[in-house]
Amino acid sequence: MKRFITTLFAAFMLIVPFKAQAFNPFKYIHFGNYGSDECVENFYKAKTALNDLLSEYESKNLMRMMDCVSERFTTDKSIFEDNVREEFSQYAFIEMRHYVEKVIFDDKNEHVLITINYIKRVQDRSTADISVTNGTSDLIFKKEDDKYLLWKMQPNFLGKN
Amino acid sequence: MRKSVVFILFLIILSYQNTSRAEKLETIAIEDFKGEVQENTAIKEKTLKGSVEKYTEFHILNDIQLDINDVDGPGKASSSLSEGTMYLENINLYGKGKLGKLEYIFNAGGRMTNDNRIDQRGMTLTSLKGQAIYEDHILTAGDVFESFSQYTLNTSLKGVSYKLYDTTDNLPDITAVYGYAYPRWDSLFKAENVKTMQRKAYGLNIRKDISNSFDLGISYIRSEDDDRQIATETQYNNNIYSLDYEYRPIPGLIVRGEDAFNNGEKQLQEDGRYSSHFGHAHRIEAIGVGGPSRVTMGYEYVNPKFETLLGSAVNGRQKANAKWKYKIAKDTTMDTSFLWYQTNLGQGTQSVHTFRPEIGFTKKRFLSRRYSQAGIDYKLNMSSGNHSKINDHFINVNYRDRFGFLDTDNQFGFNTFNTSKRGRQTYEFNYHTSLSSRHKAGIFILKPSVNAGTNFIDDEIRNSLDKIVEYSVGLGIDVPKYKVNSNIKFGQNILNTGDSVDSNKLFTSISVYYKPSFAGFLNNSTFFLRVALNDFNFSTQTRNFSEKSISMGMNMPIDLFVGKKKEAL
DSSP states (O other): OHHHHHHHHHHHHHHTTSOOOTTOTTTTEEESSOSOOHHHHHHHHHHHHHHHHHHHHHTTOHHHHHTTBOTTOTTOHHHHHHHHHHHHHHEEEEEEEEEEEEEEEOTTSSEEEEEEEEEEEEEETTTOOEEEEEEEEEEEEEEETTEEEEEEEESOOSSOO | OHHHHHHHHHHHHHHTSOTHHHHHTTOOOEEOTTSOEEEOOOOOSOOOTTOOSEEEEEEEEEEEEEEEEEEESTTGGGOOSOSEEEEEEEEEEEEEEEETTEEEEEEEEEEEEOOTTTOSSSEEEEEEEEEEEETTEEEEEEEEEOOOBTTTBOSEEEEEEEEEOOTTSSSOEEEEEEEEOOSSHHHHTTOTTOOOOEEEEEEEEEEEEEETTEEEEEEEEEEEEEOOSSTTOOEEEEEEEEEEEEEOOSTTEEEEEEEEEEEEEEESSTTOOEEEEEEEEEEEEEEEEETTEEEEEEEEEEOTTOOOSSSOOOTTEEEEEEEEEEEEETTEEEEEEEEEEEESTTOGGGOEEEEEEEEEEEEESGGGOTTOEEEEEEEEEEEEETTEEEEEEEEEEEEEEEETTEEEEEEEEEEEEEETTTTEEEEEEEEEEEEEOOEEETTEEEEEEEEEEEEEEEETTTTEEEEEEEEEEEEEEEEGGGTEEEEEEEEEEEEEOSSSOOEEEEEEEEEEEEOOSSSGGGTTOEEEEEEEEEEEEESSGGGOEEEEEEEEEEEEEEEEEEEOOOOOO
16 A cells, blocks of 8 residues: 555656646646635735734724724724723733634625634733733624725723723 | 556656647646646637536645744743743645536634643644535535624534525525534533533524615524533523614615514523523614715614624613714815713613714825825713713824835824723823835845834823833845845833833844745745744843744645636637
């Protein structure tokens, strides 16, 4: 069995770089972007939306961060903005590391759910105390004008609750 | 061994047969490992692009990362790094294919790590999904994400869903779903350390375009909780019935809304008695666009007893809002809004009313400067109730422009926070600026940047003035010819509390990304190396600590297509 697999692999490595013609068993295997890229493209758009949101949050840039949030944010965008402003006022710095666990689209690619594991470190400006929290959150982004904007977050880890 | 060699030679010889047979089989461009096209055969018959009888495509994304972390100092408990050598691997497989009329999609993902801050488990199945589409029927299993409506269901379940999506529009679109609202697959399999309460859910959504201007949706969702992990965890058995609609009576006007009712029972703790509840929630929104104006008005009421476990609602709150966006001139826009909301409904004096008017102006090409944009925004926050009154003011000014080769972005803010009975009296000034540019020097692209910001918070209650100053200087160096991107940044964050401990944080980071072009089908891979150094100093030296971290790894996407493909000329 080992010998068979080795032979097959060697044949593959020798034949594929060259002209692929009739009777070539690897003729129908193509590397490269031959398939539809739409889902992969949407995947990178969604991850970019997430990275932009968290990057502006870490920079304490309220205006640019709110540009990443949908006007139809489920618990109200204006209230969410004030909660984030309170947090920016309370902390001297905010550091955020996140790791994407999964990305799921609905059938029409209008909503995307991104689950992340995050590690958040903040320093209280009045006591200089540093605290570290980590957890998991589901963020749902909604597609508006070909751009994904934050629509729902559960549980909420951005802004004071 | 001899037989293997003969077999390989046989295949090679066959591959060099005369070309006439290959031409009849309509081959398309075949690339070797360097990405160079070896053959490009034109196909005479015209077909729809991508119309294929049978094919499968795979996309594999493999991220591998190794971190070496070192933390020193008496205050190292405040570090966010896990000390030692940490690894992290994420692998995601996505694919789709076609067998005649049947299309299918599949996705699977996994993670391995020894860093407890990222994941408590060393090996995890992060995603799993399969979907089959046959004409108007869609069957999905695994990670199912259906969005019925805001109040009923808009979260993912681990289960199965069926959808009838009638393209002729004669029948309504029907979606049925069944599953478990576990946060992760390990929880479904009852793995140690990640056990959670079981929440089973099933429901139905029917959606129909009644006419060209009216859509209607009816949803039902039931959730049943079991297997609590903490004795004081509340368990629900909950039903929600919802009606949502969208009406477009005239061009430029949309009215949408939702009405939901729920009934169910809940048990506050183990061995406690079940109590029943009934609640309702309503929302309506109208959006009008005409000429230079865009107006949005909305109202929402959520009864205190309305419970939605898989949707979104803030119970015990009602709110009304109005927004008007008006284009005064070609480059000048005015944004005004008014929000009122009441929380703690039905709780007498504990109920709080909040009013938030806001007005702002944005002007592009400010002072006739081509790349400039200036804005000013004022917001008032007034609330009363629950034995206190709040009166906050927020002013924000921003200006963005380009001076020669220099891009600049500036923001200035002034906030006052005032809560009655000396609950809070604070004045805050904040300013942030960033400067960046881009230069080409031979094969190098240089991107220097400077960021600086400051916050002054005058707390009249504590009688102290807190000052925060942060700056950073960065230089990006890219070499597009060799597909190298790099960045070096260093900076400082200084906190001066009026009456407590002061701190000083120095940070440095270096990152290099390289996309090799020699690795054939691994052509799209990226290798990276990142170094981060942080040094924290406090006026109380027992809190000092430093962090050093070296990360290296690679992202390796592989795209693979299996099948005959016809493309239009």
